[in-house]
Amino acid sequence: MKIQVTIVFLVFLFLSCNHEHQESNNMQKDIDNKFKYKESLSSLNDCNPKEEGCAYAKVKFPFFTDGDQKEQLNKYIETLIRTSDITASELGTSASVDESLQNFVKSYVKASQSNPATSQRPWSYSRIFNIMNINKEFMSISYSTHTFMGGAHPNSFSKFKNVRLADQKEITLDEVFQGDYKTQLNKIIDAQFRQENGIAPGEDLMDKGGLFENKIEMNDNFIFLPNKLLFLYNPYEIAPYARGPIRVGLDRKTIKEMAPDILKKGNPVF
Numbered sequence: 515m516k517i518q519v520t521i522v523f524l525v526f527l528f529l530s531c532n533h534e535h536q537e538s539n540n541m542q543k544d545i546d547n548k549f550k551y552k553e554s555l556s557s558l559n560d561c562n563p564k565e566e567g568c569a570y571a572k573v574k575f576p577f578f579t580d581g582d583q584k585e586q587l588n589k590y591i592e593t594l595i596r597t598s599d600i601t602a603s604e605l606g607t608s609a610s611v612d613e614s615l616q617n618f619v620k621s622y623v624k625a626s627q628s629n630p631a632t633s634q635r636p637w638s639y640s641r642i643f644n645i646m647n648i649n650k651e652f653m654s655i656s657y658s659t660h661t662f663m664g665g666a667h668p669n670s671f672s673k674f675k676n677v678r679l680a681d682q683k684e685i686t687l688d689e690v691f692q693g694d695y696k697t698q699l700n701k702i703i704d705a706q707f708r709q710e711n712g713i714a715p716g717e718d719l720m721d722k723g724g725l726f727e728n729k730i731e732m733n734d735n736f737i738f739l740p741n742k743l744l745f746l747y748n749p750y751e752i753a754p755y756a757r758g759p760i761r762v763g764l765d766r767k768t769i770k771e772m773a774p775d776i777l778k779k780g781n782p783v784f
Contacts, residue, residue: 547581556615569636571618575643674737698773
């Protein structure tokens with residue numbers, strides 16, 4: 515089951531990335547900060563990551579080519595690659611992304627020398643960044659990471675960032691909503707999750723939804739898509755690994771219908 519979940523997650527990443535790259539040109543029609551995608555790769559003896567038994571580390575990320583903020587945005591992306599979540603501990607804090615990737619492969623070689631069994635299960639690290647939404651004011655980024663450094667199964671997770679282009683500061687929910695919005699959003703998330711999974715109101719979310727607790731609430735992993743707010747829960751966060759990642763999307767229309775008073779006028783995203 516764990517292997518099946520990992521395969522499903524990787525297929526989702528592949529399909530999502532293809533779709534997002536196709537959409538990137540459409541997103542850039544009316545903006546000044548143009549970008550393209552680049553990839554950095556380090557592999558043992560220059561092996562092909564698609565080949566079985568290849569130890570490697572790679573990162574695919576957007577690189578801004580035009581616009582007044584291109585240098586600042588590229589610096590922000592590089593910092594995000596090297597310092598977010600588990601990256602710093604796995605890739606180190608070297609002076610560049612390429613050196614960090616190389617250090618990961620060197621660490622694998624060192625581990626294999628001290629424990630020959632490690633060479634039978636090569637390490638891998640893959641992080642894919644995608645710009646999911648961008649306009650003249652802000653951009654929303656997703657980055658999905660798949661890593662294996664031994665153990666029962668690979669680890670996979672996704673994170674979101676919503677950033678102003680002008681100063682690269684993150685946009686918070688407090689800037690978009692007002693009042694007791696957390697209570698209201700939690701009610702909408704619960705209703706949406708039940709609807710998407712065929713769970714009737716009042717039915718136990720542990721029994722019917724496979725969650726750890728009989729509730730699902732907002733977290734700090736969210737992204738602003740065109741006319742939608744999406745929350746993502748990674749494996750182990752609110753459900754077992756076998757449940758896979760859980761996504762709950764709230765349409766702007768649904769938010770306005772169920773909680774019309776919580777949206778701030780003139781907020782930066784809706």
